[in-house]
Amino acid sequence: MSSPSRVVNVGADMFADAIADQATEVQRVDWRPPMVGTEADLATVAGDPLRRDANAEALKAMFAVQALLVDVAPASEVLDLKPGEFLHAGPPIAWADASGPMRGALMGAASLEGLVEDPEDAAALFESGAGVSLDPCHHHQTVGPMAGVVSPSMWMFVLEDPASGRRTYCSLNEGLGKVLRYGAYGPEVLERLRWMTAVLGPLLQTAVRQSGPVDATGILTQMLQMGDEAHNRNRAGTLMLLRDLSPAMVTSELASSDIADSLRFVGGNDHFFLNVAMPACKLALDAARGIDGSTMVVAMARNGTEFGIQTAGTGDTWFTGPAQVADGLFLGDYGPEDANPDIGDSAITETAGIGGFAMATAPAIVRLVGGSVSDALATTRRMHEITLGENPRWSVPVLDFRGVPSGIDVTRVCRTGILPQINTGMAGRVAGVGQVGAGLVTPPAEIFPEALAALASATRSRLTVELGLSDR
């Protein structure tokens, strides 16, 4: 019988490392002081009598949403996008502030829409602003991966919550490498987009309309049991979408060669389902918007320059800070100096509790984004420390079917200093390059104290009014 020393280490790893170096068993407990300067706001928000119920309501509203894929149709129809109108990922941004991949995607889209012949000519167009406008996807019930550029002729997945009739939208996924969403705009990029508009979109529309709604929320449930975390692994989800739509594709009476090409295109693109998962997540999170007193994050989005969040209790305000460069693995000869800062609305998956938050269910993803399997498991466990609850539909088998950590709580982020973990593709920072890698990234820390301050301010206003009323 042996009686070795055991040490419980709270906080700074330096002590634990020193003891572990002496071959003593150490149990590490993740604790850090609150973010600097947040103590007063934390106290205010903690004292808000609405907070607990408001957060419970936000979580319940998010979990109640069932996202059905009900249609596929052009953005000009379903979003009423006019020629010259472009949507983009992340919080609002002007051309002057846009990063390389955002500019590249806009230039390609302008050429796709026939505003210019050569994408290179579009730069002057956007600089002048004549006849063109930029608006965030999120302001149009839409999400877009990476640059997230949507133009009128692009076909969109249409997701609907049958209980409320609310809808969200996302474009069709183009695959990997040299693609518009990563800022590439060469001839092969535009040719692929034209084929998607001419063949793939109409075929998917026919298939979805003939086969009836596809339960995206249910597919996400299955994916999490099949090694997908639905941000950078969507392999099983893509295959299940194919399974559900291929019979109706076959009987669609379109040319069998077009059907076969479409099956090959979707089947050869493990990320195809991402563009269904994202609007499914947005549909759920939008149900939690506009709840006074709730400190839950309802959107995390990046435009390649800034990272922004919105919360349930602060309306349409974006809290923004500089987007970070991901830490990860690079394609070919690319390195960190080639990577653009974090970009895309795809962090809506983490906001909903999957993606980086569900990495424990997709350990194979470390081969794509870096890190170790134990990191992946630890990440999901750590995200439970900053979230309000566990999704009853989306569970992680290897963690004994625990629900994914859901509903990022601004107060918990500020109190612990633990930042949401996002896994992401990396775009080349120069327009036209495309994807250079994939990795792990967090939001800039300062946006959570910013959001907390706004929540505290709202709490103070509300309490003041209430006190005023009670004086009358």
Added chain:
Amino acid sequence: MSSPSRVVNVGADMFADAIADQATEVQRVDWRPPMVGTEADLATVAGDPLRRDANAEALKAMFAVQALLVDVAPASEVLDLKPGEFLHAGPPIAWADASGPMRGALMGAASLEGLVEDPEDAAALFESGAGVSLDPCHHHQTVGPMAGVVSPSMWMFVLEDPASGRRTYCSLNEGLGKVLRYGAYGPEVLERLRWMTAVLGPLLQTAVRQSGPVDATGILTQMLQMGDEAHNRNRAGTLMLLRDLSPAMVTSELASSDIADSLRFVGGNDHFFLNVAMPACKLALDAARGIDGSTMVVAMARNGTEFGIQTAGTGDTWFTGPAQVADGLFLGDYGPEDANPDIGDSAITETAGIGGFAMATAPAIVRLVGGSVSDALATTRRMHEITLGENPRWSVPVLDFRGVPSGIDVTRVCRTGILPQINTGMAGRVAGVGQVGAGLVTPPAEIFPEALAALASATRSRLTVELGLSDR
């Protein structure tokens, strides 16, 4: 700083349980005495100078096989099965000794082949033996799940190892519930089988021949990263097979309604790929047959009455004992008393290191076969104790990409008393019932000492001859 007692427990759990009950930390190390009466044979085999190299050769041969799905064709063509000839799962068995589900499947197949009108009339036919014969699938380079009955008109998957040209075969999977392989033979069972012969088989043949070989070994690699263990979870594998074959199905010029029906049938049957995984495993294991001195198991198979194994060093001899009833979860109102003993060639998956051996990669399977997630992880780790190596192609992400435990070693089983873990469907013990549940089962322990005795005897004979030669 605390200094609690820690106890390392080796062997009998009684002691560990008693200490754990006293809230003391216990580390359990799985050790048990060798199986009773095996000491002398273990010593003989351990002293065999061929053993180490022979086992290395067996493992290498198994790992070198790449299984390609190269064709789909009727058993009458590819196995030269004649009217009245039937193959079945497991070691050889006579009608008189056959269990309910084996009899039910044979009766259904006799009716399918037109030997009798009513399946019930087939019992007399098999009893008389007139114009009918039974032979194990394994004796015809074939494997069959559950009853594993193959008759001439059934269409078979054809797997080939391109390096050697060797081929293995398996029938097409019918789905779950009331199906022939679980011993059901009602009109709906026979109707489905006729449709598979008339429509599905020819369509798959066209698709495989048009699209070219499908890399079954490669799909298995992916499946293990997607929550499938390829025995009772084949969901991702089935979807990948559909992905690979559906484009060629679409352009096959068969009726689009037949193609759509086939896509729905395969897409609605998560077990469809099992019948590709099984012959892929057999193809790999057959490469290790006939290696003098090797103590590796090359087949585990059950006919519903007996469980049999074959080893690399003992030729075509079956070592058999009574099949056990699985412990697991039951469908509807069924219970343990309704279950037939273990049946089927599907334990070829465990023999190859997947199925029950890879449960760590498919934790969601505990919802089907019972047990806990930690059991699933522990099972894979335990199987490493009785296997010769780790498959370099088939890895388990959550165990830090460790290769699956491969090559069951008869000596290690006898030395540790640890039995191979199989997960399995359960057939109703009455002919005609179909599936009643799924669960966990092991071989009867005594067949390993039997095999060991034969290996020891072969070792002794060989050493005697060698000594005799060296005396000359």
